[in-house]
Amino acid sequence: MTQSRSFWRAVEAIHDVVYFAADVSERYGAIGLKGYWMGYTASRSAALGTPSPTLVTALFHGFAPAIVERALPDAWRLASRDDVLATRLELARETLAPALEGADTARIARELGRVTDGLDYAGKPLAAAHRDLPVPDDDIGRIWHFATVVREYRGDCHVAVLTAAGLDGAAANALSVAAGLVPPEQRTVRGWTEDEWSAAVGRLGTRGWVDPAGALTDTGRSARAQIEDTTDRVCAAGFDQESTGRAITIEDAIVAVAHRIGAAGAVPYPNPTGVPAP
Amino acid sequence: MGHTGPVILRRSFWHAVETIHHVVYLSPAARATYEAVGLKGTWMGYFASRAAVLGTPGPEVVVATFHGFAPRMVHRALPDAWSLAARDDILEARWALARETIAPAFEGVDVTALAAGLQAGLPGLELAGRPLAAGNLGLTVPDDDLAAVWHAASVLREFRGDSHLAVLTGAGFDGVTSNVLAVAAGLAMDGQQQLRGWTDEEWEAAAAGLRGRGWLDADNTITDAGMVARTQLESATDRATSAGISREAVEHFASVADLAVTASKQLVALGIDPR
DSSP states (O other): OOOOHHHHHHHHHHHHHHHHOTTHHHHHHHTTOOHHHHHHHHHHHGGGSSOOHHHHHHHHOSSOHHHHHHHTTHHHHHSOHHHHHHHHHHHHHHHHGGGGTTSOHHHHHHHHHHHHHTBOOTTOHHHHHHHTSOOOSSHHHHHHHHHHHHHHHHHHHHHHHHHHTTOOHHHHHHHHHHTTSSOTTHHHHTTOOHHHHHHHHHHHHHTTSBOTTSOBOHHHHHHHHHHHHHHHHHHHHTBOHHHHHHHHHHHHHHHHHHHHHHHTTSSOSSOTTOOOOO | OOOOSOOOOOHHHHHHHHHHHHHHHHOTTHHHHHHTTTOOHHHHHHHHHHHGGGSSOOHHHHHHHHOSSOHHHHHHHTTHHHHHSOHHHHHHHHHHHHHHHHGGGGTTSOHHHHHHHHHHHGGGBOOTTOHHHHHHHTSOOOSSHHHHHHHHHHHHHHHHHHHHHHHHHHTTOOHHHHHHHHHHTTSSOTTHHHHTTOOHHHHHHHHHHHHHTTSBOTTSOBOHHHHHHHHHHHHHHHHHHHHTBOHHHHHHHHHTHHHHHHHHHHHHHTTSSOO
16 A cells, blocks of 8 residues: 555655745855755755765756756855754754644654654665664654655655656656646756756657647646656555554644644745645 | 668667676775775675765665665675775775776777767766766766776766666665566576575565566566566666667767777676676
């Protein structure tokens, strides 16, 4: 069986709080990074060490190499990796705390941790990198840490599905825009030039997934739906029995947390992840 | 010769880049090379030297990107390797080993042309979803033709490997199952289980899963359905690989494919590669 979409959307919301906090640029600025984008790129990739821009282009999938190079490797000279990771965890704690008031944080942390113990990390590099990080010693920190491992696990599964389907970074985003999953600004948010974007739309046209006007065709709609379904199945294949059970056990509790995150505006919808609210 | 259709990269090209790349693992000098910079034993040398293109990654990142090794085996080598040897020393030792090992195979091969042709195609590779290729591509390449050839061969070898891994992951295969299937299909040696660090229990559980799919029969011999499925994984890998290479890049690689094949055959003739 596959994990429910509500489970995945809740995990995504918990993880995403670090990208949407009001003062995120200032916080990373305080440790030396410059601007929102550098903070995003460095903080999400620091689990890997101080990775090169090419490696981050490979793992994030969907960002233009040029926009990654605007942030890396400069970020690693401007701020220490330890400071980046510590700032990210602090942001997570502060932003998540209000949504967790009154919740049984010890239980959520424990169950999410057990989910991460039973995942197959082969082929899932960003999840693996976060799994390699030390586990925080407080419940709220742990909840965010484990949710991050699980979120990146699904992202890695999705990237494998896209790569196996021969979809490059620009085309994958152009497909998401055509499918209405993300707004048209996605092109500039992900750093693609107009030429790169229209070439990507052209590749989707060759597949018959968009029409000459760039609108999604029925074939394209079912292809995009299949990518999402395949991602769910690939994710499920890497959950052992214990993880599968724990994910079911904790679903209601984390969906409630995600609702409070959404209600408080700590994560806005829609947003560039393309993931809807649970 | 008339132009008969689109330029393609044949399997022989991919075999050639694989052969050129993997001599650093097969060379009898490999162990001593890495021990000289502080690493301990063959496996630590293997894991650290191949993974150093990513930085100084933790063991789980290597489990994820290498795919197919039992996690316990990777944990025996990492992160210890990073405290025993400096990453720059490991990479430096690897360049030297690669250069020394492949040099004799370039007798009569225009290494300058091969280096230029392979390097010219690298910017046309789509990196998204291909971390080991991206790590290799991000390295600073020494300023000599042999290093440039070996670098490009490594990027390309890992590019196809990353694409294969995406296909395996996208088909829901874990590391041990992929290896059991490869052995049953005759693609890997019998000792693969030990080489990849899997216990008898793990190996048998994966075989049971494949029997459940009808891909292995009761005595773990591959079935027709299993052979078809394994062949499809390889075709899917070919498609995923070629989808990530621009037309210009294919032309650059194809223009020097004969040189790469000749060099790889001479490498095999030297006896470093047991195939």
